Amino acid sequence: MVTLGAFDGVHLGHQKLLTYLKHKAEQLNTESVVISLWPHPRIVLNKDLQSFSLLNSLDEKKLLLEKAGIKNLVIIPFDQAISRMGAEEFVKQVIIEKLDTALFLLGFNNMIGHKQEGNFEFLTKLSAKYNFMLEQFHPELLDGNKISSTLVRNELLAGRVENANKLLGYQYSISGLVAEGKKMGRLIGFPTANIVPLDQYKLVPLQGVYAAYTSTEQGVFPSMLNIGYRPTIGNNLEKTVEVHLFNFDDSLYNKELTISFVSRLRDEKKFAGLEDLKRQLIEDKNISIQVLNKNKYHYL
Numbered sequence: 001m002v003t004l005g006a007f008d009g010v011h012l013g014h015q016k017l018l019t020y021l022k023h024k025a026e027q028l029n030t031e032s033v034v035i036s037l038w039p040h041p042r043i044v045l046n047k048d049l050q051s052f053s054l055l056n057s058l059d060e061k062k063l064l065l066e067k068a069g070i071k072n073l074v075i076i077p078f079d080q081a082i083s084r085m086g087a088e089e090f091v092k093q094v095i096i097e098k099l100d101t102a103l104f105l106l107g108f109n110n111m112i113g114h115k116q117e118g119n120f121e122f123l124t125k126l127s128a129k130y131n132f133m134l135e136q137f138h139p140e141l142l143d144g145n146k147i148s149s150t151l152v153r154n155e156l157l158a159g160r161v162e163n164a165n166k167l168l169g170y171q172y173s174i175s176g177l178v179a180e181g182k183k184m185g186r187l188i189g190f191p192t193a194n195i196v197p198l199d200q201y202k203l204v205p206l207q208g209v210y211a212a213y214t215s216t217e218q219g220v221f222p223s224m225l226n227i228g229y230r231p232t233i234g235n236n237l238e239k240t241v242e243v244h245l246f247n248f249d250d251s252l253y254n255k256e257l258t259i260s261f262v263s264r265l266r267d268e269k270k271f272a273g274l275e276d277l278k279r280q281l282i283e284d285k286n287i288s289i290q291v292l293n294k295n296k297y298h299y300l
Contacts, residue, residue, distance in 0.1 A: 001025035002095060003105040003137075004035040004112060006149070009055035010064035012169045013140035013147035018068045020137060021105055028102055034070050035094070036061070037078040043201070044078050053203035055152060055172070074099075087113025088126055096130050103133040109148065142167060159206035161261040171213070171260040171298050174202055174241065178252040184233050185244065188278040190285075192226075192242035193252045195259065204241060209265045211288035213297045214245050215258040220297050221245040224281075224288040225259060228268035232277045246285065260299045263291045 001024050007014050018034070025032035042052050056064065058075075065073055076082065076094070085093075090113050095101045104127070112118035118126075120136045127134040139146040147167050155164040156172060165171050176195035185192040193214075197204065207228035214223040225243035229236045243259055265287055271277040 001028060001030050001103050001105065002033045002035060002099055002101045003107070005107050005110050006040065007034070007036055007061060007065065008040075008149040009152050009168055010061060010068060011147055011149065011152055011167050012142065015068055015169060016140045017105070017107060017137045018065070018070060022069055024103060024105070024135075030102055031072055032070065033072040033074060033099060033101075034065060035074045035076060037082070038075050039078055040201070041078055041083060044080065045083060052201060053153060054199070054201045055149060055156075055168075055203055057175075057199040057202060060175075084114055087111075087118025087122060089113075090118070091123070091126050091130060096132065101132050103135065106134065106136045108137055108139040108146075153203055156203055156205040156261075159208055159264040161205060161210065161264055165261070171262060172205070173258050173260040173299050174204065175199075175256060175258040176241070178255050178257060180253060181240075181242070184230075184274075185242070188274050188281070190244050190278070190281050192244045193257060195241040195243060195257060197241070198256070204239070205261060206264070207239065208267050209284055210261055211263045211265060211291040211295075212243065213260045213262065213292070213299070214243055215260070215299065216245070216248075216252065217255065218248075218250065221248050222289065222292045223259070224265070224284055226268060231268065231270035232274070244281075244285075246289070258299065260297060262295045265291075 001021055003017065003021050021032045038058050040054060042049065062073065095104055106120055106123065123134055145151060152164050152167045161172060174197055176197040178193040179196045181192065181194035204227060210225050212223045212225050214221050223243050223245045225241065227241050229239060265284055271280060
């Protein structure tokens with residue numbers, strides 16, 4: 001019992017498909033197998049990378065699939081040769097000869113092979129030729145919308161992290177290393193950790209101020225963070241991700257943190273000076289605490 005896909009985000013739609021995959025495998029007394037390609041084809045083919053982003057790193061995807069109960073994950077290294085492989089060649093070499101597939105489960109918007117020629121109709125013909133069963137999984141709906149990785153990305157890029165989290169079934173997160181900053185936050189009582197994402201293609205949500213949780217070596221801490229250009233303290237050309245941990249007083253430089261987004265509080269603003277900024281941050285902290293008290297930590 002085999003399915004194939006990018007599974008970026010491993011959202012609720014993916015999770016429903018994976019549950020069905022395991023159920024069918026049990027019925028057929030066989031193993032359930034997930035095939036995924038890595039790196040993402042757009043990276044290898046250098047296709048529109050300026051606007052490209054991913055919801056998961058490979059390690060995050062593996063963890064999510066494991067939590068979904070998938071024990072057999074096949075990662076196929078994507079390269080130029082694979083990109084030129086036709087759908088029938090892929091089915092014959094991978095689906096049949098290597099995996100001896102009894103039933104192939106196709107996602108609702110999934111196609112395989114060079115130029116995505118392997119749609120459901122094409123694969124139906126191949127299933128008869130190579131003697132395997134074929135099913136197409138119908139999309140999962142939430143509030144009338146088809147759940148997809150693209151929809152999740154669009155919600156995050158619009159700052160609607162609550163909606164994205166509903167689609168994912170967990171809080172969207174970014175992991176990164178803490179880099180040396182300008183330490184301006186310490187001057188007003190709000191020290192921040194400047195995060196450099198571990199994965200260069202990891203999607204960073206819309207700039208603004210967010211309530212969040214931060215996972216550290218010492219545990220998980222309620223937090224607030226700012227994504228943007230820090231307009232109050234100078235002309236900053238590079239976007240930063242800076243997080244302030246509540247009730248935390250320790251060095252985080254060169255440590256790895258994971259920030260889980262809960263709610264977007266407001267746009268980034270330019271204030272007249274540091275005192276005005278401090279007053280706003282006190283208000284942001286109070287609102288963050290209220291929001292986080294209603295939304296517990298739920299990463300992956």
